[in-house]
Amino acid sequence: MSASTPSDNSIERFFRSGLKLGHLRILVTLGELRQVTRVAAAFHVTQPAISKQIAEIEEALGTPVVRRVGNAVELTRIGRVLVERGREILRQIELARRDVTALAAGTAGHVRFGAVVTIPQPLIAHAVELFTRRAPNASFSFVEATLDRLLKMMDEGNLDLALGRxxxxxxxxxxxxxxxxxxxxxxxxxxxxALGGADTPVAWSDLQDVRWITPMQGSPAFATMVEILAEHGVTLLRPSIESSSLALNLSLLRDGGYVSILPLSLARRYVQRGTMRMLPLPPLGPLGEAILYWREDTTTSTTQLFAECLRESSAELIDAGGV
Known part of the structure; x- marks a missing residue:
C-alpha cells in the first residue's frame, strides 16, 4: 500500500483514536491561511510546532494532507475533505459550548423582542429555538410592528430588542x-x-400602469422604491395600497392584482411554493439591511444571550442561501 493510499485499517484507527480537535483546528486554519507561518502566528506557536502537528496527522492517516507549492501549501483531496468536514465539526462544538455555558449559568429573566414584518420568520424562529434551548428558565415575548412603534416601546421601557429594516x-x-x-x-x-408567467418577458415600462402595494409613504422603503422606479421612467399613477401588514400584502399578491416588493429571502419562499414570481428586474439593494436595536442602559445577560442567538441565526440563514 503506497503512502498516498491509506489502508482501511489506518483510516479506521485515525478516526477512532488518531484524530484530535487540535489537528482539526490547525487543518481548518491552514485551509484558510494557506501558509504554515501564518497558521503558527494565529496559534501563537512556532512554525516547527505546526509542521509537527501536520506530520502527526499524515503519519496517523498514512497519506499526505498537504503539499508545498513555493512558500504556500495546498491541501490534497483528502486534506480538503478533512477541512470541509472539520469546519462543520468545529462549528457544532462551538454551538455545544454556547449551549452548555448558557445552561451552566442558569440564565433566567424575560426578553421582550419586536421586529418589523419583513424580517424573515425563519431567522426569528431559529433564534427563539436557540434561546429557549440555552435558557430554559427564561421567558420570551414577541411583538410585530413598524420600526417607529418598536423604538417608541423601547423608549418607554416596554421592549428590550428590536429588529428593523x-x-x-x-x-x-x-x-x-x-x-x-x-x-x-x-x-x-x-x-x-398578467406578469406572473414564468416565461413572461418584463420591462420597466410594464410597471407603468399596474396596481401597487407599497410601503407606507414617508418610510425609507417607500422613498427608495419610488426613486428607483423614477430612474427607469416609472411613476405611481394609479391608486395604490399602502400597507405594513405582511399577511394582507401576501393575500392581495396571491389574488393576482398587484405588484409589490419583498425581501429576497421571503420572496424565494413563495416562489418555491408556486404562488409568486420574482420579476426579472434589478433588485432594490439599499433596502436590504436587518438592523438590531437595543438600549445600552437596560441590557441584561438574558437580552445579550438572545442578541447572540439572533446573530447566529442570521449567519446560518446567510450560509444556507436564505438571504
Whole structure:
C-alpha cells in the first residue's frame, strides 16, 4: 500500500483514536491561511510546532494532507475533505459550548423582542429555538410592528430588542444598533398576475400602469422604491395600497392584482411554493439591511444571550442561501 493510499485499517484507527480537535483546528486554519507561518502566528506557536502537528496527522492517516507549492501549501483531496468536514465539526462544538455555558449559568429573566414584518420568520424562529434551548428558565415575548412603534416601546421601557429594516440615528443617546445582514428587495407578483408567467418577458415600462402595494409613504422603503422606479421612467399613477401588514400584502399578491416588493429571502419562499414570481428586474439593494436595536442602559445577560442567538441565526440563514 503506497503512502498516498491509506489502508482501511489506518483510516479506521485515525478516526477512532488518531484524530484530535487540535489537528482539526490547525487543518481548518491552514485551509484558510494557506501558509504554515501564518497558521503558527494565529496559534501563537512556532512554525516547527505546526509542521509537527501536520506530520502527526499524515503519519496517523498514512497519506499526505498537504503539499508545498513555493512558500504556500495546498491541501490534497483528502486534506480538503478533512477541512470541509472539520469546519462543520468545529462549528457544532462551538454551538455545544454556547449551549452548555448558557445552561451552566442558569440564565433566567424575560426578553421582550419586536421586529418589523419583513424580517424573515425563519431567522426569528431559529433564534427563539436557540434561546429557549440555552435558557430554559427564561421567558420570551414577541411583538410585530413598524420600526417607529418598536423604538417608541423601547423608549418607554416596554421592549428590550428590536429588529428593523432601516437605520435610525439620534433617537436616544443610549440607543445602539448593529447590522445583522444585508439582502436585496425584489419586485414580485402573484402567479395569477398578467406578469406572473414564468416565461413572461418584463420591462420597466410594464410597471407603468399596474396596481401597487407599497410601503407606507414617508418610510425609507417607500422613498427608495419610488426613486428607483423614477430612474427607469416609472411613476405611481394609479391608486395604490399602502400597507405594513405582511399577511394582507401576501393575500392581495396571491389574488393576482398587484405588484409589490419583498425581501429576497421571503420572496424565494413563495416562489418555491408556486404562488409568486420574482420579476426579472434589478433588485432594490439599499433596502436590504436587518438592523438590531437595543438600549445600552437596560441590557441584561438574558437580552445579550438572545442578541447572540439572533446573530447566529442570521449567519446560518446567510450560509444556507436564505438571504
Amino acid at each position: 432601516n437605520r435610525v440615528t439620534g433617537y436616544l443617546p443610549v440607543m445602539r444598533h448593529e447590522s445583522l445582514h444585508h439582502e436585496p428587495f425584489v419586485f414580485v407578483v402573484g402567479t395569477r398576475h
